[in-house]
Amino acid sequence: MAIELVNSFVLKPSPLTQQNPHTNANIPLTIFDRVAFDLHVNTVYAYRAPMPSNEAIIEGLARALNIYPHLAGRLAGDGHGRLCIVLNGAGVRLVEARVGATLDESLPLEPSHELTHLHPPTDGHVAELLQIQLNRYTCGGVVIGHTAHHRVADGQSISCFLSSWARLVRGLDVEVLPNHDRGAVTIPRNPPTCEFNHRVIEFKEPSAGPVASKAVMAPGASIVNLVVHYSAEFVARLKKHVCGGGSGSSRYSTFECLLTHVWRKMTLARKLGEDEFTRVRIAVNGRARIKPAVPAEFYGNMVLWAHPKLQAKEVVSESHSYVAKTIHDAVARVDDAYFRSFIDFGEVAKGERLTPSAAVQGNLLCPDMEVDSWLRFELHELDFGGGGPCAFLPSELPVEGLTLFVPSHKEKGSVDVFVALSEDHVHSFKQIAYTLD
Numbered sequence: 001m002a003i004e005l006v007n008s009f010v011l012k013p014s015p016l017t018q019q020n021p022h023t024n025a026n027i028p029l030t031i032f033d034r035v036a037f038d039l040h041v042n043t044v045y046a047y048r049a050p051m052p053s054n055e056a057i058i059e060g061l062a063r064a065l066n067i068y069p070h071l072a073g074r075l076a077g078d079g080h081g082r083l084c085i086v087l088n089g090a091g092v093r094l095v096e097a098r099v100g101a102t103l104d105e106s107l108p109l110e111p112s113h114e115l116t117h118l119h120p121p122t123d124g125h126v127a128e129l130l131q132i133q134l135n136r137y138t139c140g141g142v143v144i145g146h147t148a149h150h151r152v153a154d155g156q157s158i159s160c161f162l163s164s165w166a167r168l169v170r171g172l173d174v175e176v177l178p179n180h181d182r183g184a185v186t187i188p189r190n191p192p193t194c195e196f197n198h199r200v201i202e203f204k205e206p207s208a209g210p211v212a213s214k215a216v217m218a219p220g221a222s223i224v225n226l227v228v229h230y231s232a233e234f235v236a237r238l239k240k241h242v243c244g245g246g247s248g249s250s251r252y253s254t255f256e257c258l259l260t261h262v263w264r265k266m267t268l269a270r271k272l273g274e275d276e277f278t279r280v281r282i283a284v285n286g287r288a289r290i291k292p293a294v295p296a297e298f299y300g301n302m303v304l305w306a307h308p309k310l311q312a313k314e315v316v317s318e319s320h321s322y323v324a325k326t327i328h329d330a331v332a333r334v335d336d337a338y339f340r341s342f343i344d345f346g347e348v349a350k351g352e353r354l355t356p357s358a359a360v361q362g363n364l365l366c367p368d369m370e371v372d373s374w375l376r377f378e379l380h381e382l383d384f385g386g387g388g389p390c391a392f393l394p395s396e397l398p399v400e401g402l403t404l405f406v407p408s409h410k411e412k413g414s415v416d417v418f419v420a421l422s423e424d425h426v427h428s429f430k431q432i433a434y435t436l437d
């Protein structure tokens with residue numbers, strides 16, 4: 001794929017529609033920001049022609065940055081040992097590129113290192129908290145490559161930002177403005193009470209090193225990214241298989257059913273020992289779990305994790321409903337009480353240096369998994385003026401065992417599952433990915 005970089009500059013918020021009253025303010029990271037991945041999350045969105053001009057897309061972005069000023073700021077210390085988002089309007093990185101092919105010639109897009117060339121690089125120190133690359137194809141199609149620092153916002157917040165940007169490009173007003181009051185949603189109780197050991201669960205000692213692994217990749221093996229498409233018909237059959245069809249059957253979500261299936265297939269492909277434990281780290285959005293609920297438009301991070309854990313023999317030999325219930329119950333335990341305890345921990349540990357226990361790039365998680373879901377994000381409706389995207393996906397999953405569930409653009413109700421696996425487990429996983437046993 002021949003990509004010619006045409007232009008690269010720092011885009012600042014438009015001065016015409018200034019809506020942010022907190023210019024030059026220092027916004028301390030909340031405990032939820034501090035536990036988030038300390039890296040840029042990369043995604044690409046592909047659009048067939050016709051698409052608006054680059055100038056129109058960039059103008060809309062400059063206006064959107066006034067509504068989402070954190071993305072145009074910088075991360076810096078405040079002199080009191082706290083890392084803050086500085087709302088200085090320093091701007092975002094904007095790159096324009098030309099691709100010497102039609103978009104259809106490049107489809108389907110699949111996560112790979114090559115795909116990372118469709119967005120600005122994220123290795124090394126990147127000052128900008130948001131980076132955008134507009135890749136214009138010879139047919140007029142566009143792939144928008146996007147990187148955003150996770151310490152500033154989680155997936156739901158970024159989804160809201162992208163929707164607002166697209167509406168502004170289409171000449172529409174933003175229907176629901178973001179809620180930027182991070183302090184109001186992280187007020188601790190008096191006195192703060194930590195019922196759970198967050199210092200061990202969500203964080204680790206700085207000297208603990210990378211996430212430990214019980215498995216070793218074969219010499220010369222590498223992490224391979226796969227995409228598995230599950231049709232709406234397959235999802236329906238799987239849900240019936242997991243939930244049963246009787247009047248007393250349990251009800252599990254599409255995510256819980258698909259995770260049950262993928263966890264089983266990955267356990268088999270990895271050839272784990274029967275008595276070996278395997279754990280899944282599942283991202284849980286706290287907005288609706290905290291009481292009273294945090295507004296859906298809250299902009300920032302509001303995610304913790306559930307940790308269902310079973311022996312390999314349970315995952316592969318027990319019923320699908322048994323595994324689904326384990327997942328469901330683990331997620332249910334990350335409730336209002338758990339989130340409140342975590343907020344109180346943020347108050348107790350506000351002066352400490354904390355190291356998240358999340359995996360970092362290149363980690364091997366086997367026998368465990370890290371799972372995130374975009375199934376509730378309205379990605380199909382991300383319309384810049386020429387219709388919704390014909391593809392949306394992460395550019396690369398850099399951690400073995402990292403798995404992402406995304407609503408497929410191919411068919412309503414279908415799901416694309418992106419999986420990072422050790423190269424020596426790929427063949428086995430592909431052979432069984434669609435079998436219902």
